[in-house]
Amino acid sequence: MEILIxxxxxxxxxxxxxxxYSQASGILLTKKVKKKLGQKRLSENVF
Incomplete structure (x- = not known):
């Protein structure tokens, strides 16, 4: 019975x-993606 409990x-x-862990890695991933998107936007604004 103990095993069942x-x-x-x-x-x-x-x-x-x-x-x-999946949530934490997901948050880190979205942060990285957002950072990359932000850099991309900055480079697009320069041109």
Whole structure:
């Protein structure tokens, strides 16, 4: 019975960690993309 109680907890912990890491990497990715887009816009404005 203990295994049945513990397993969902580990699964939940794993899923929440996975979700957190995917969100964090997603935020970093969007920041990088926005930075690149910003640089592109700047170079377009120069020409």
């Amino acid at each position: 513990v397993r969902p907890f580990y699964l939940l912990k794993f899923l929440s960690e996975e979700h957190f």
